[in-house]
Amino acid sequence: DPPHFPPGPPALPFLGNIFSIESKQPHIYLTKLADVYGNVFCIRLGRHKTVFVSGWKMVREALVIHAEHFVDRPYSPMATRIYAGNSGGLFFSNGKVWRRQRRFAMTTLRTFGLAKGSMEENICQESRHLQDAMEKEEGKPFDPVPLLNNAVSNIICQIVFGRRFDYSDQDLQTMLKNLADMAYLEGSIWALLYDAFPSLMRHLPGPHNGIFSSSNSLKASIRKEIERHKLDLDPSNPRDYIDNFLIEERHNRKQDVGFMEENLVLCCLDLFLAGSETTSKTLQWGLLYLIKNPQIQGKVQEEIDRVVGQTRQPTMEDRSNMPYTDAVIHEIQRMGNIVPLNGLRMTARDTTLGGYFIPKGTTVMPNLTSVLFDKNEWETPDSFNPKHFLDDDGRFMKKEAFLPFSAGKRACPGEGLARMELFLFVASLLQKFHFSTLDGVELRTEGITGATRTPHPFEIFAKSRVDF
Numbered sequence: 001d002p003p004h005f006p007p008g009p010p011a012l013p014f015l016g017n018i019f020s021i022e023s024k025q026p027h028i029y030l031t032k033l034a035d036v037y038g039n040v041f042c043i044r045l046g047r048h049k050t051v052f053v054s055g056w057k058m059v060r061e062a063l064v065i066h067a068e069h070f071v072d073r074p075y076s077p078m079a080t081r082i083y084a085g086n087s088g089g090l091f092f093s094n095g096k097v098w099r100r101q102r103r104f105a106m107t108t109l110r111t112f113g114l115a116k117g118s119m120e121e122n123i124c125q126e127s128r129h130l131q132d133a134m135e136k137e138e139g140k141p142f143d144p145v146p147l148l149n150n151a152v153s154n155i156i157c158q159i160v161f162g163r164r165f166d167y168s169d170q171d172l173q174t175m176l177k178n179l180a181d182m183a184y185l186e187g188s189i190w191a192l193l194y195d196a197f198p199s200l201m202r203h204l205p206g207p208h209n210g211i212f213s214s215s216n217s218l219k220a221s222i223r224k225e226i227e228r229h230k231l232d233l234d235p236s237n238p239r240d241y242i243d244n245f246l247i248e249e250r251h252n253r254k255q256d257v258g259f260m261e262e263n264l265v266l267c268c269l270d271l272f273l274a275g276s277e278t279t280s281k282t283l284q285w286g287l288l289y290l291i292k293n294p295q296i297q298g299k300v301q302e303e304i305d306r307v308v309g310q311t312r313q314p315t316m317e318d319r320s321n322m323p324y325t326d327a328v329i330h331e332i333q334r335m336g337n338i339v340p341l342n343g344l345r346m347t348a349r350d351t352t353l354g355g356y357f358i359p360k361g362t363t364v365m366p367n368l369t370s371v372l373f374d375k376n377e378w379e380t381p382d383s384f385n386p387k388h389f390l391d392d393d394g395r396f397m398k399k400e401a402f403l404p405f406s407a408g409k410r411a412c413p414g415e416g417l418a419r420m421e422l423f424l425f426v427a428s429l430l431q432k433f434h435f436s437t438l439d440g441v442e443l444r445t446e447g448i449t450g451a452t453r454t455p456h457p458f459e460i461f462a463k464s465r466v467d468f
């Protein structure tokens, strides 16, 4: 090791620490390790070292204060197989291509969504489809996951493809299945293993192989959409992200900023991966926590009834008058802890962190779990408590350690969209329904950890509160 390199548990030869990483809840194990080794420590997988950064203060020091040193994604054999040699898409690309494509995606999100208010309308419309679908369950218990997935992916479909799909559409269902498989595997312990031992893993059976077949089917679905767009592209009137990209591609002689059709496929893939699973899972945790805490559900409904009433749908304008609902949604995100580790990882440039020297090229994982549950930042870190986001007068209160979207140069570019979806879906669902689960069932909060954290399957009742 270089001088002043972060400490960590002793490595076994070859397999490194893999046997000691508890593979079911690695984020909890890794958060506890910080109590032993400090907020900057190193885990080894074979010759591969990963430095974990823990706690709000240290994660902030890395991602915000030393932002310039935490920009790049590491070389990843797994990403190389999916993302054209680790250079395409939005998650794993670096340098000029990443900067240009990230900016382009954010601009497009703004033009086709946030700025014109059209996205708000789309989300409100989609939440009516979602309500209708829940109503069809007629008070019988049902699994909310497929419906939430459908609704949330339709928002990304609007932005990327310019259209939504009926919930019964077979193409949408196939895409969602592949997305779920990829989201589970990308950034899971299997991806870490693959990247640490690529030549071995390539020949071994295991869930990691699923990631390649699912990504290939997803790419095929996206290519079909792109072909359709090319047939009726009107350069003066782009309808969506794909149109925008195709137009930019025509103007762009310099291929080094990634405006090539294969990169369009990869960027669309990343927008779907990033934009659907995360938001849908947050809503799943939302239902779960609101069912577990019926008084809190009731207080949200009181606020909706008082501010919005029952004759119109909630809009973004209502949010500032609904501090309690806003606080509950923030607390859902905190406890839901959807991205428990930053599975996407970063590669440092030479930097000093908490007294340790981290040489260029070291893989770094900011541990977001350790921030959202940081004992120094939250009054009751382990229990669901909307007061974390309310002051004594019941006004909404921002918290710096609220980092579910991470921070710094690679922070989530979809935060604005996600926040809009969470508010509108939650408010319109609770306006209409009272949610509960089967009598005597205690819903579990530990979750299943992949790249994102999913609740164990559960069934809900959606009982109509009012008739519109």
Ligand code: HEM
Pocket (backbone or CB within 6 Å): 090, 091, 092, 102, 109, 270, 271, 274, 275, 276, 278, 279, 282, 338, 339, 342, 344, 345, 404, 405, 406, 407, 409, 410, 411, 412, 413, 414, 415, 417, 418
């Ligand atoms: C509740 C919902 C969401 C959560 C919790 C979430 C969280 C995150 C996190 C933690 C990262 C990693 C940042 C880092 O590496 O430091 C990320 C990256 C990203 N997210 Fe999100 N996200 C959400 C929704 C969305 C949506 C709706 C979109 C797209 C419209 C999106 C697009 C992206 C993209 C493209 C990246 C990669 C950024 C880059 O590497 O430059 N996300 N997200």
